[in-house]
Amino acid sequence: MTGRRSARAARPVAPTQANSLPRLLFSAAVFLLLFLPATLVVYWLAPARARVPILLVASYVFYLSWNPIYGLLLAASTVLNFAIARAIPGSQRPKTLLTVGVAVNLVVLGTFKYAGFFSEAGADLLSWLGIAQTGGYDGLSILLPLAISFFTFEMISVLVDVYRGDTRVGSFLTFATYKAYFPKLIAGPITRFRELAPQLAAPAPLSFERFQSGLALFTLGLAKKLAIADNLAIPANKAFADPAAHSPEYMALGVVAFGLQIFFDFSAYSDMARGASRMLGLELPVNFRFPYASSSPSDFWRRWHITLSRWLRDYVYIPLGGNRGGRLKTYRNLMITMTVGGLWHGAGLQFLVWGFLHGVFLAISHALRGRIRNPSELLHLLGGLITLTAVFFAWIFFRASSLGEALDVIDRLADLPDTVSAPQIAAALAAAGAFVLANRWLPRLEAPVRGLLAVPSTRAALLGSATAACWLAAMALSPSSLTPFVYFEF
């Protein structure tokens, strides 16, 4: 199968083309100035027992704005998973129920997300074996429901946690609201039932401090998305649109731009999700913690998309045996886990390669970890540079629309030694070193900032002016077009 052809199967049919409603994108005016304020006002003015139903309705309005037909799938999946999760504890055969539940979720995900990829691969195989002539077959084309990857993983985690006895599913309303909860519905953080359900059952009272910090976090995300990520998307899109048309230097710039874009874009979404949720009195888990300050691939995955990492650890890596079966089995488990993680992002060979590469990076990182004791700051810096290079290299596969396109980009980058002079390489290395250093120092600012915010008199002024400044920066520096979040594709 060629890379170009796999791309067609990998990219789902655009889900939002025919919709005449405004999509409730976090950065769109309708969301910012109508949906969110209206939800907040109604939510907080309503009596306490009406708040969860209000959240459920708001979440469905939010989801249906993307495509009304998706709502049916969301509702059906909710009912089915609720029934299984309720049945497991009292069942004679809980394992069978769990297996059925997980299988149904995976079949639904597979049908919508991977049918095109596998049907095309199957057709290619039949053609190759000479059993059928399927030349030009592009695979099944099925409308990909938004957020299906995220809510499928959440549902699997609920079923497994119920089976393990870690959690119990009570009211249907709480369960349905957990599943559809709009701040985290589309692109996470992947939240566990036991993290959100108790908060939904007994929402924290409204506090001004919490509301203020929620709004600040939300606008920080808005600024990261509109002022930074969307501007970085311009060179990245241009570079990846036609690698052969650009110089190797421009391609390198495009790859770096994408590496930064995806961080600012995805962490912006997480900030906005957590901020909006905090304004509603509900805390969502942290998803990013200075990932580009990592000194090793293992460190990177403890800081990047944290909720996915822990999902993969708890529901794939540990059930596979984790690090309990010796070194080789640990490496195998790491590679399987990360390849699953890659495939979760999209049906395409390029995602498979991306995940596999990270599996290899983690295996190498594990192998080296035992050999280096008490690493110096310089070694941390070197580790950071190597990790950053590996992560940015892997982003090529993540961003490309096919494996072939990723190889085209790498092909173009391979010409760099011929076109770049030694001083330019030194300057690039110095810039990368400075970037890693800056990232390693940034977390140290957290404590003093927290100290300042702990003083009530400065807190209001600081948070208020920071929020206004972020909002203004978002408006002033955003490019003219509204770009959806990168993770909306998954």
Place this chain on the structure above:
Amino acid sequence: MNLKTGPQCLAYFAVLLAVVVAGDRLLTQRLYAQPDRLVPAYRSFNEPSVGIKLRDLSSAKERFDTLVLGNSRTFSALDPEPFDRRLAALGVRAESFNLAMPTVDVRFWPPFLERFYDRAAPRDVLLGVIPRDFDARNVVAEQQAKAFEASPGFANRDRTAVWKAAEEALAGLFALRGRGNEIRPRRLLRGRKLDARGFRLAGDHGWGIFDPSLVVPKPELATKARLLAQRSGSSRLRVGASQLAALARLDRLVRARGGCLTLFTTPLLYDREPLGTVEVQRDFQRLLRRIAREHPAIGVVDVGPEVQDRYGLGDFADGDHLSPAGARRFSRELADALAPRLRDRSCGGGVSR
């Protein structure tokens, strides 16, 4: 809910919003040349002036019966106001809108009219043409068409009127939104205001004038005219089949809606593009005659050398775009040339000057 905390939170939100809107207003008024000509992000296009133009068109109450299409030359050349006034003086009632967009060629318009234009069909369509529009090597126009179709304004064309109005009203609060790409620090340091490069809409009927920074000073214009006008070269017009097919499709489309298609050319001081040679101009005029022959329903008004010679340096903003004075003059003269056809309601009529 704590009765004190709820209003406190809402008041905080409202105050912050007010501060941000005030800051937004202050910055736009201070920094931008056209602070209120906002194109909301949901309906923005690859060219800011096109976004403004399409918004003006969609919000206009008039029923435009004459639609002017073409590229940047037409954008700057036809001012609907003197054009309509002159026609009225000649006994023809017309309400025209200049819909020309930079860089596009004839292939852009049939899909645009079929997939985007949702107003009542125009009675007459006037298409400004230049040699590049028919040249097979013109890839820039294709890229421009793709960029147009990829922009949010095109993607959001099916939104319901209510939601469009809601988005418009809400987006109107933030005039700064989406204007980040107009920021030019050097311009600001010189104390000048920011604006989208290219065209500035004048009036609300689609006519645009050049950004003052792009206007070529008269002495330079004279020098360039001496060097570049009437120059010979080896390049020839290579007529593209897709362009001719698009023209035929546009003609059918306009006639199916009960209208007539007329091509027209605009005055030229010099054309610095590779296709700006006298040989290409001659090829182009031959092509126009061929079009008139092969498509009897398409009229052609060609600005010949005798008309062109009457235009002086003051009529041009650069070599091939008219200044406001030149545009007003040209609009009146085009109205003179078209009035008999429009009055008779007859399509075609061959090539006229």
